[in-house]
Amino acid sequence: xxxxxxxxxxxxxxxxxxxxxxxxxxxxxxxxxxxxxxxxxxxxxxxxxxxxxxxxxxxxxxxxxxxxxxxxxxxxxxxxxxxxxxxxxxxxxxxxxxxxxxxxxxxxxxxxxxxxxxxxxxxxxxxxxxxxxxxxxxxxxxxxxxxxxxxxxxxxxxxxxxxxxxxxxxxxxxxxxxxxxxxxxxxxxxxxxxxxxxxxxxxxxxxxxxxxxxxxxxxxxxxxxxxxxxxxxxxxxxxxxxxxxxxxxxxxxxxxxxxxxxxxxxxxxxxxxxxxxxxxxxxxxxxxxxxxxxxxxxxxxxxxxxxxxxxxxxxxxxxxxxxxxxxxxx
Amino acid sequence: xxxxxxxxxxxxxxxxxxxxxxxxxxxxxxxxxxxxxxxxxxxxxxxxxxxxxxxxxxxxxxxxxxxxxxxxxxxxxxxxxxxxxxxxxxxxxxxxxxxxxxxxxxxxxxxxxxxxxxxxxxxxxxxxxxxxxxxxxxxxxxxxxxxxxxxxxxxxxxxxxxxxxxxxxxxxxxxxxxxxxxxxxxxxxxxxxxxxxxxxxxxxxxxxxxxxxxxxxxxxxxxxxxxxxxxxxxxxxxxxxxxxxxxxxxxxxxxxxxxxxxxxxxxxxxxxxxxxxxxxxxxxxxxxxxxxxxxxxxxxxxxxxxxxxxxxxxxxxxxxxxxxxxxxxxxxxxxxxxxxxxxxxxxxxxxxxxxxxxxxxxxxxxxxxxxxxxxxxxxxxxxxxxxxxxxxxxxxxxxxxxxxxxxxxxxxxxxxxxxxxxxxxxxxxxxxxxxxxxxxx
Numbered sequence: 001x002x003x004x005x006x007x008x009x010x011x012x013x014x015x016x017x018x019x020x021x022x023x024x025x026x027x028x029x030x031x032x033x034x035x036x037x038x039x040x041x042x043x044x045x046x047x048x049x050x051x052x053x054x055x056x057x058x059x060x061x062x063x064x065x066x067x068x069x070x071x072x073x074x075x076x077x078x079x080x081x082x083x084x085x086x087x088x089x090x091x092x093x094x095x096x097x098x099x100x101x102x103x104x105x106x107x108x109x110x111x112x113x114x115x116x117x118x119x120x121x122x123x124x125x126x127x128x129x130x131x132x133x134x135x136x137x138x139x140x141x142x143x144x145x146x147x148x149x150x151x152x153x154x155x156x157x158x159x160x161x162x163x164x165x166x167x168x169x170x171x172x173x174x175x176x177x178x179x180x181x182x183x184x185x186x187x188x189x190x191x192x193x194x195x196x197x198x199x200x201x202x203x204x205x206x207x208x209x210x211x212x213x214x215x216x217x218x219x220x221x222x223x224x225x226x227x228x229x230x231x232x233x234x235x236x237x238x239x240x241x242x243x244x245x246x247x248x249x250x251x252x253x254x255x256x257x258x259x260x261x262x263x264x265x266x267x268x269x270x271x272x273x274x275x276x277x278x279x280x281x282x283x284x285x286x287x288x289x290x291x292x293x294x295x296x297x298x299x300x301x302x303x304x305x306x307x308x309x310x311x312x313x314x315x316x317x318x319x320x321x322x323x324x325x326x327x328x329x330x
Numbered sequence: 331x332x333x334x335x336x337x338x339x340x341x342x343x344x345x346x347x348x349x350x351x352x353x354x355x356x357x358x359x360x361x362x363x364x365x366x367x368x369x370x371x372x373x374x375x376x377x378x379x380x381x382x383x384x385x386x387x388x389x390x391x392x393x394x395x396x397x398x399x400x401x402x403x404x405x406x407x408x409x410x411x412x413x414x415x416x417x418x419x420x421x422x423x424x425x426x427x428x429x430x431x432x433x434x435x436x437x438x439x440x441x442x443x444x445x446x447x448x449x450x451x452x453x454x455x456x457x458x459x460x461x462x463x464x465x466x467x468x469x470x471x472x473x474x475x476x477x478x479x480x481x482x483x484x485x486x487x488x489x490x491x492x493x494x495x496x497x498x499x500x501x502x503x504x505x506x507x508x509x510x511x512x513x514x515x516x517x518x519x520x521x522x523x524x525x526x527x528x529x530x531x532x533x534x535x536x537x538x539x540x541x542x543x544x545x546x547x548x549x550x551x552x553x554x555x556x557x558x559x560x561x562x563x564x565x566x567x568x569x570x571x572x573x574x575x576x577x578x579x580x581x582x583x584x585x586x587x588x589x590x591x592x593x594x595x596x597x598x599x600x601x602x603x604x605x606x607x608x609x610x611x612x613x614x615x616x617x618x619x620x621x622x623x624x625x626x627x628x629x630x631x632x633x634x635x636x637x638x639x640x641x642x643x644x645x646x647x648x649x650x651x652x653x654x655x656x657x658x659x660x661x662x663x664x665x666x667x668x669x670x671x672x673x674x675x676x677x678x679x680x681x682x683x684x685x686x687x688x689x690x691x692x693x694x695x696x697x698x699x700x701x702x703x704x705x706x707x708x709x710x711x712x713x714x715x716x717x718x719x720x721x722x723x724x725x726x727x728x729x730x731x732x733x734x735x736x737x738x739x740x741x742x743x744x745x746x747x748x749x750x751x752x753x754x755x756x757x758x759x760x761x762x763x764x765x766x767x768x769x770x771x
Contacts, residue, residue, distance in 0.1 A: 105559055
């Protein structure tokens with residue numbers, strides 16, 4: 001068999017035959033330890049289809065889990081399968097997987113088109129096919145106009161989109177994105193979120209990690225929460241939120257006269273308690289954040305209170321993690 | 331466009347081509363690549379400049395036996411008087427007094443007038459050869475034992491004696507036989523061959539073949555792992571052993587053309603500068619071919635080795651430097667003792683064997699040529715101990731070695747090539763296995 005120097009034959013990306021009954025992602029009792037430190041501890045889950053957000057603080061084990069899935073790390077315990085195949089032993093499933101690593105370093109001397117098409121050829125595509133596919137995915141992520149510009153001249157958001165394009169070039173069934181929104185400007189965030197939502201609509205299995213709850217909320221309702229290497233929650237974000245609503249939430253209001261405002265809100269049914277961190281701040285405790293937020297503007301306007309800010313300190317990931325782990329705010 | 335069958339091999343080709351091309355482009359964009367290649371070029375070009383200067387200046391022939399002098403001031407050089415049987419030390423005995431009288435010859439006729447006539451014929455280990463071109467042995471007016479100083483009952487010859495244990499030849503001269511050879515021609519020939527072998531072994535195989543991989547191949551995988559960009563490659567359906575191999579192919583795609591281009595340039599320059607009856611010295615091309623090939627093979631094995639060391643440890647170059655020192659030592663051992671068993675445990679020993687094999691095939695009369703130079707007892711300038719013949723022969727003798735396997739040139743080069751290929755394949759296996767088991771953060 002002579003080498004295919006012409007590279008004009010028809011390419012192939014999916015010669016490996018997956019187990020059709022197996023889920024896209026399967027982890028059974030997976031742990032990863034470094035000496036006595038567990039980066040990931042006894043994770044069990046199966047994912048197939050739709051967008052799943054992986055939430056966790058820095059060091060929670062998100063990247064470790066993705067690297068295990070991508071065969072970069074070997075599990076200390078447990079079983080990992082991508083489409084029924086062990087990725088540590090066999091790289092074949094990557095024909096159906098796209099991976100966006102969190103590392104910022106890229107090949108700055110390449111254009112986005114060269115970057116995407118070169119790595120597309122590692123899927124077995126011909127040179128010509130890789131070029132066509134690169135055009136397609138760069139257009140999909142909105143980089144068609146600047147496809148022939150060097151990556152070194154790209155902004156952070158454009159670089160992230162180029163990485164996503166590189167991951168989509170083999171038309172994967174499973175896409176894993178490690179912190180794709182980190183460091184992006186608002187426009188890039190919106191574009192990337194749209195791309196991820198679109199992939200979910202196309203029926204792909206998408207795993208996307210972040211440590212910012214609001215980002216994940218805008219993309220998907222299906223979430224996994226990791227904390228200190230443990231799987232804290234897996235399911236629908238609203239269900240988790242409802243569960244959280246059984247625990248008092250806090251609303252902090254900065255105003256000129258905290259005690260006067262307290263008199264006006266104390267009669268609201270949903271208010272369960274009030275405290276004063278200082279003279280200008282008022283903290284309301286409630287099980288029903290939505291009801292309070294609905295009534296609060298009217299009370300403020302009717303009584304002409306001068307309010308500088310309204311904040312929900314419990315509505316971030318740290319607080320949710322705090323509730324899930326300790327039953328109280330962090 | 332004809333569609334080719336879609337097989338797993340075609341897909342492998344595509345991956346190999348993609349990763350090899352990518353690696354080559356990556357090298358071309360790095361300043362460090364050009365610095366390393368540039369330093370290598372400058373280093374061996376300096377040696378080339380010295381060679382050009384020496385060959386352009388040329389060598390001066392000297393009167394080794396002093397017979398161009400006219401001791402008795404009768405107008406006839408000693409050599410002419412000795413040839414015609416007059417006394418060179420008495421003015422009233424000279425060829426002008428002969429009947430008919432003989433005119434004096436220029437003194438230059440008696441410089442380089444008695445060259446080497448040593449040839450080896452047959453398989454006998456005791457051979458008589460040599461010829462007294464200027465007649466100063468035949469006409470010597472003295473005892474016949476001085477005309478047959480080597481005691482083989484043949485006057486005015488050179489006796490070649492082969493040591494039955496070592497197989498080495500020894501030369502025993504009769505008085506005034508082959509005692510005034512062409513110093514300039516011998517020195518030019520010996521210096522040229524010493525340069526070709528010296529620059530080939532030390533410059534190409536050692537300096538370029540060893541140090542280029544040290545700086546270029548050690549980071550092939552390691553740098554990608556530490557930068558995090560390895561994730562892009564390994565997120566594709568490609569085995570890590572393949573990535574290892576195709577990265578090496580990309581590295582070879584840079585260094586091999588570099589060796590070939592340098593080899594062509596050096597072969598061309600030395601072909602024009604070297605002593606030759608024509609304009610260009612074609613006979614050395616076989617040796618140059620072997621030098622470039624040996625450098626390519628060495629860089630292949632070292633590339634695999636240093637890349638493996640880089641995968642093993644982030645500071646793999648620390649492991650590679652002691653090994654490079656070992657190889658430098660083995661290179662020197664190979665010059666002096668090419669059949670030393672310890673060389674079998676090196677890479678450079680085998681690579682240099684390819685050069686030695688080619689030299690044996692291209693220059694088959696090297697033994698006798700070296701024998702003439704290294705054993706030429708009367709080769710010094712008359713009244714001076716320095717001999718450009720001996721010094722150039724010593725230089726050639728240092729760089730020239732017979733292939734250590736004891737086999738023919740062709741067989742040795744084949745054996746050495748196969749061994750180097752096996753070494754490379756083995757290191758790929760080891761490097762690939764280490765890389766396969768490596769966790770990438």
